[in-house]
Amino acid sequence: xxxxxxxxxxxxxxxxxxxxxxxxxxxxxxxxxxxxxxxxxxxxxxxxxxxxxxxxxxxxxxxxxxxxxxxxxxxxxxxxxxxxxxxxxxxxxxxxxxxxxxxxxxxxxxxxxxxxxxxxxxxxxxxxxxxxxxxxxxxxxxxxxxxxxxxxxxxxxxxxxxxxxxxxxxxxxxxxxxxxxxxxxxxxxxxxxxxxxxxxxxxxxxxxxxxxxxxxxxxxxxxxxxxxxxxxxxxxxxxxxxxxxxxxxxxxxxxxxxxxxxxxxxxxxxxxxxxxxxxxxxxxxxxxxxxxxxxxxxxxxxxxxxxxxxxxxxxxxxxxxxxxxxxxxxxxxxxxxxxxxxxxxxxxxxxxxxxxxxxxxxxxxxxxxxxxxxxxxxxxxxxxxxxxxxxxxxxxxxxxxxxxxxxxxxxxxxxxxxxxxxxxxxxxxxxxxxxxxxxxxxx
Numbered sequence: 030x031x032x033x034x035x036x037x038x039x040x041x042x043x044x045x046x047x048x049x050x051x052x053x054x055x056x057x058x059x060x061x062x063x064x065x066x067x068x069x070x071x072x073x074x075x076x077x078x079x080x081x082x083x084x085x086x087x088x089x090x091x092x093x094x095x096x097x098x099x100x101x102x103x104x105x106x107x108x109x110x111x112x113x114x115x116x117x118x119x120x121x122x123x124x125x126x127x128x129x130x131x132x133x134x135x136x137x138x139x140x141x142x143x144x145x146x147x148x149x150x151x152x153x154x155x156x157x158x159x160x161x162x163x164x165x166x167x168x169x170x171x172x173x174x175x176x177x178x179x180x181x182x183x184x185x186x187x188x189x190x191x192x193x194x195x196x197x198x199x200x201x202x203x204x205x206x207x208x209x210x211x212x213x214x215x216x217x218x219x220x221x222x223x224x225x226x227x228x229x230x231x232x233x234x235x236x237x238x239x240x241x242x243x244x245x246x247x248x249x250x251x252x253x254x255x256x257x258x259x260x261x262x263x264x265x266x267x268x269x270x271x272x273x274x275x276x277x278x279x280x281x282x283x284x285x286x287x288x289x290x291x292x293x294x295x296x297x298x299x300x301x302x303x304x305x306x307x308x309x310x311x312x313x314x315x316x317x318x319x320x321x322x323x324x325x326x327x328x329x330x331x332x333x334x335x336x337x338x339x340x341x342x343x344x345x346x347x348x349x350x351x352x353x354x355x356x357x358x359x360x361x362x363x364x365x366x367x368x369x370x371x372x373x374x375x376x377x378x379x380x381x382x383x384x385x386x387x388x389x390x391x392x393x394x395x396x397x398x399x400x401x402x403x404x405x406x407x408x409x410x411x412x413x414x415x416x417x418x419x420x421x422x423x424x425x426x427x428x429x430x431x432x433x434x435x436x437x438x439x440x441x442x443x444x445x446x447x448x449x450x451x452x453x454x455x456x457x458x459x460x461x462x463x464x465x466x467x468x469x470x471x472x
Contacts, residue, residue, distance in 0.1 A: 088118070092121050095128060097352065097353070101131070105250075107119060107135075109452075110458070119140065161184055176214070187217040190244065193225055194375065202231065212232060213234065221243065245454065255358075257357060261358070272364075276304050297343045299346070302346060314348060317348060322346050324345060327351045359382040360385045370395050376394055377397070383440035383441060389405070408442065408443050412426070
C-alpha cells in the first residue's frame with residue numbers, strides 16, 4: 030500500500046511537472062545528459078560488462094554516489110574495495126552530470142553509469158541486468174522503489190557515510206509511517222557520527238544494524254601538489270593565495286567587495302574563486318567583469334600541462350571554472366573560505382583545506398557538515414563569521430601568521446585523528462558479503 034501511494038504521488042508529480050522538465054531539458058545540458066539511462070535504458074556495454082564479470086566468477090557490487098561531494102567521499106573507499114574484493118566487480122552510479130564526469134575520471138568510464146529514476150520499470154531493468162550481490166548507498170539516498178525491489182530480490186543494502194541533516198530529519202519524522210517499514214530492512218548502516226546514528230534509529234533504521242564508522246571524507250587525501258597546483262604555484266612568483274571554494278550566489282560578490290581591503294593588508298595576494306556549480310561559471314565570469322580587477326579563467330590556460338599560464342600579477346583573481354581540482358588547490362592557500370555557508374545552503378566540506386593545515390573561515394550555515402565543523406570549532410581550528418565579518422576575519426589571519434599557522438596545525442590534527450572510516454566500512458561490507466554468500470549457498 031505504501032508503494033502504491035508513493036508511485037501514485039510520483040506519477041502525479043511527473044505529469045504536473047513535465048512542462049517544466051521538458052523546458053529544462055531543452056534549455057540546459059545537465060538535464061538532457063543521461064536521460065535515457067535514467068528512464069531505464071542501460072548504457073551501451075554495461076549489461077555486457079556485468080555478464081562478462083559473472084563469466085569470470087566475479088559478483089557485481091553496485092555503489093551509488095549522487096554528485097561530486099559523494100563521489101569525492103567514496104573515492105578512497107572505491108580504491109580500497111577494488112583491492113580488498115578481487116572476486117567482485119564494483120560498478121558506480123551517479124545522479125548529476127558533474128558527479129558523472131568526475132566519477133568517470135576517477136574510476137574509469139567503463140564502470141560508471143547514471144542511476145535510474147525511482148520508477149518501478151527503470152529500477153527493475155537495472156537490477157535484472159546487473160544482478161548485484163550488494164547495493165551500497167552513499168550518505169542518504171533512500172529511494173523507495175529501488176530499496177523495495179532489492180528487498181524482494183534478496184539483495185542486501187548497505188549505507189556508508191550515512192547522515193541525516195538538520196533540515197531532512199523533521200521531514201523523515203513526519204513521514205515515519207512511510208519510512209520506518211522500509212528503513213528497518215536495511216542490512217547495514219554506517220553512520221558518520223553518534224548524532225546521525227541516533228537520528229537514523231529515530232526514523233526507522235534498526236539500532237542493531239546502525240554503527241558509527243566515522244566520516245569517509247577524513248580519509249580522502251588530495252595530492253598536495255597536483256598539476257594544476259604546480260602551474261599556479263609556478264605562475265604566482267611569490268604571491269600568496271586566498272582560496273574561496275564551493276561558493277554560491279551572493280558569496281562571490283561579498284568576496285569581491287572585500288578584495289580591496291584584503292589587498293590593502295597584503296598587496297601580494299591572489300584570489301582563487303571556485304564556484305560550486307558549473308552552470309554558474311559564466312555568471313561568475315560576468316560578475317568579475319563588473320569589477321575593476323584583473324582576472325583570468327582556468328579554462329583559458331594553455332592545454333599543454335607542461336606549460337604554465339602567463340605570470341600571475343599581484344592582486345589577480347583566478348576563476349577556477351573546472352571540476353575536481355579544488356581539493357588540491359587548497360594546498361596553496363594562506364587562508365581558505367569554504368562556501369555555501371554565508372547563505373542558508375548547508376555549507377560545504379572544510380576538511381579539504383584542513384588536511385593541508387590551512388586556516389579556515391566559514392559562514393554560520395553549515396548544517397550539512399555539522400559534526401565536522403563542531404569538531405573543528407572545539408579545537409579552535411575554524412573561524413565562523415557572518416557577511417559583515419568576512420573581510421576583517423580574512424585580514425586578521427593574513428596578517429597574524431602565528432595565529433594562522435597554529436589554527437591550521439590544529440585543523441590538520443583534527444583531520445588526522447578522525448581517519449579510519451574507510452577501513453571500518455570495508456570490514457562491514459566484507460562481513461555483509463560473506464553473510465550473503467552463505468545465504469545463497471543454503472537457499
